[in-house]
Amino acid sequence: MKYYKSYGIAFLVPILLIVGIFYGMLIWDFAAAFTSWQGLQPTWEFVGFSNFSRLFELERFWINVRNNLLWLVFFIVPTALGGFVLAYFLSNLGRAENVFWKIFLFPMALSFVVTGTLWAWMYDPSSGVINTILGGIGINTSRLGWIADPKIAVYCMILSAFWQYLGFSLVLYLGAIKGLPSEMIEAAKVDGASRFKILFRIIFPNIAHATLICTTMLAITTLKVFDLVWIMTRGGPGVSTEVLPYLMYRLTFESRDFGMGAATSIVMLIFSAAIVIPYSLWMLGKWVRA
Amino acid sequence: MIFFAVFYLLPVYVLLATSFKSFAEVSLKDMWKLPQDISLDSFQIAWRGDASKGVTGLSKNFINSIYLVIPATIISSLLGSMNGYVFSKWKFRFSNLVLALIIFGMFIPYQSVLIPIVVVLQKIGLYGSIPGLIFIHCVYGVPITTLIFRNYYSTVPTELLEAAKIDGGGFLRIYRDIMLPISMPGFAVVMIWQFTSIWNDFLFGLVVAQKPSIQPITVALNNLAGSYFVEWNIQMAGALITALPPLLLYIFLGRYFMRGLLAGSLSGT
Numbered sequence: 001m002k003y004y005k006s007y008g009i010a011f012l013v014p015i016l017l018i019v020g021i022f023y024g025m026l027i028w029d030f031a032a033a034f035t036s037w038q039g040l041q042p043t044w045e046f047v048g049f050s051n052f053s054r055l056f057e058l059e060r061f062w063i064n065v066r067n068n069l070l071w072l073v074f075f076i077v078p079t080a081l082g083g084f085v086l087a088y089f090l091s092n093l094g095r096a097e098n099v100f101w102k103i104f105l106f107p108m109a110l111s112f113v114v115t116g117t118l119w120a121w122m123y124d125p126s127s128g129v130i131n132t133i134l135g136g137i138g139i140n141t142s143r144l145g146w147i148a149d150p151k152i153a154v155y156c157m158i159l160s161a162f163w164q165y166l167g168f169s170l171v172l173y174l175g176a177i178k179g180l181p182s183e184m185i186e187a188a189k190v191d192g193a194s195r196f197k198i199l200f201r202i203i204f205p206n207i208a209h210a211t212l213i214c215t216t217m218l219a220i221t222t223l224k225v226f227d228l229v230w231i232m233t234r235g236g237p238g239v240s241t242e243v244l245p246y247l248m249y250r251l252t253f254e255s256r257d258f259g260m261g262a263a264t265s266i267v268m269l270i271f272s273a274a275i276v277i278p279y280s281l282w283m284l285g286k287w288v289r290a
Numbered sequence: 291m292i293f294f295a296v297f298y299l300l301p302v303y304v305l306l307a308t309s310f311k312s313f314a315e316v317s318l319k320d321m322w323k324l325p326q327d328i329s330l331d332s333f334q335i336a337w338r339g340d341a342s343k344g345v346t347g348l349s350k351n352f353i354n355s356i357y358l359v360i361p362a363t364i365i366s367s368l369l370g371s372m373n374g375y376v377f378s379k380w381k382f383r384f385s386n387l388v389l390a391l392i393i394f395g396m397f398i399p400y401q402s403v404l405i406p407i408v409v410v411l412q413k414i415g416l417y418g419s420i421p422g423l424i425f426i427h428c429v430y431g432v433p434i435t436t437l438i439f440r441n442y443y444s445t446v447p448t449e450l451l452e453a454a455k456i457d458g459g460g461f462l463r464i465y466r467d468i469m470l471p472i473s474m475p476g477f478a479v480v481m482i483w484q485f486t487s488i489w490n491d492f493l494f495g496l497v498v499a500q501k502p503s504i505q506p507i508t509v510a511l512n513n514l515a516g517s518y519f520v521e522w523n524i525q526m527a528g529a530l531i532t533a534l535p536p537l538l539l540y541i542f543l544g545r546y547f548m549r550g551l552l553a554g555s556l557s558g559t
């Protein structure tokens with residue numbers, strides 16, 4: 001046994017190193033958030049919570065938080081719900097199902113950079129696809145700025161992320177629905193339950209785990225959304241589409257205010273820990289039992 | 291359903307139709323028409339660049355991405371397989387704790403380690419180089435490859451290993467002669483997943499590769515699309531070039547792609 005053990009540890013050296021480096025960096029970042037580090041070299045001069053209080057005084061910071069929350073609500077709910085409804089219809093389609101999931105899932109193979117480039121053009125007020133179609137059917141498009149309009153830019157961006165991620169929630173739900181025992185649904189049919197009732201009273205509650213996984217994964221995605229914002233609007237017009245990851249990048253790598261950047265990333269970390277820790281524990285619990 | 295699917299594919303149609311047009315043909319009222327005669331001009335400019343228009347081609351960056359993605363994918367998949375083997379078959383005292391740390395680490399936003407990464411890479415002299423990017427993608431990729439392989443190997447019956455042990459098979463021999471030969475489906479899932487996510491990454495490339503000559507293709511596409519004077523047909527051609535490798539993988543190996551995607555989140559079930 002001892003022989004196997006020492007080999008096992010040897011095999012694990014890389015991952016143990018990686019875990020060590022990773023958590024070491026996390027602690028480092030945490031420490032840096034309390035220093036006055038500006039410029040290229042770290043200066044370990046501790047300044048307490050002043051980075052955080054400077055951050056909280058920024059109006060821009062609160063606009064970012066609000067945008068992150070908008071993403072959380074207007075991205076997760078439609079994507080999860082839309083995926084569920086599509087999956088339900090697809091699960092009744094038989095063989096055609098295979099063609100359809102491939103159509104809906106393909107945007108997941110794209111980079112956010114590609115999605116952003118493509119949609120930025122579609123939304124372009126003067127020569128974009130959307131305004132051209134609308135103009136073609138006689139709608140006055142001069143006031144429809146889409147991502148150039150600070151009032152609706154965030155929602156436009158969320159729509160393109162929805163386009164990319166719908167397939168993800170679709171295949172997740174599709175797998176869950178197909179995993180349900182068919183007797184369950186047959187029995188309900190025999191009892192005279194309507195299709196609607198079967199959908200919401202039987203199928204939906206019995207795939208709660210899929211909902212948990214789906215919403216958690218989407219929530220993590222929204223918390224670190226960066227590429228799309230960068231490509232489509234650079235946070236603009238003004239700071240109307242900025243989100244925390246974007247602010248973190250600008251403070252750190254453009255303003256060279258590493259202390260504040262680190263403080264922003266710690267705020268993000270707290271947000272994501274609130275989502276990830278319960279989920280990770282749930283997953284780990286399942287594994288240990290299995 | 292079909293209506294919805296058509297709506298879904300619309301952006302793609304636009305992408306294809308535009309990139310195959312010459313600039314003269316890209317006009318508003320003809321947006322819907324297929325290109326009159328298929329023109330590869332846009333692709334040529336997007337690929338090779340055009341000095342007179344100030345467009346830098348993507349070809350160099352395409353190669354950079356290949357140099358980056360292939361080693362990073364292979365290294366992280368192999369390490370994942372080795373770790374998965376230990377975690378599934380040779381549990382040790384703190385294995386669950388380490389596993390919990392890995393799962394948690396997988397979901398941490400990049401931004402929380404971005405600053406230390408830059409400093410660490412500068413210290414070890416890999417900042418601003420492709421090996422530096424390979425290193426980061428391995429650090430970020432190994433947790434997920436480990437988890438996927440751990441679950442994959444869990445389905446291998448333990449009796450098989452016990453029998454091999456009685457026959458005198460050592461730790462390495464069991465891995466080489468029993469586990470590796472049955473790992474191909476696992477490798478397919480993991481490698482497609484890693485290839486796609488590393489190819490599509492933007493943030494690490496942006497932060498680590500400041501020099502244009504080593505930038506991966508996603509960063510270069512952003513530069514191309516970011517300049518206002520680049521025509522849409524060229525941007526779309528660039529977007530298509532960038533999307534091509536993962537899309538090809540998806541078209542031919544879609545089922546594995548889907549499994550990889552789900553494994554990342556569904557590892558528990």
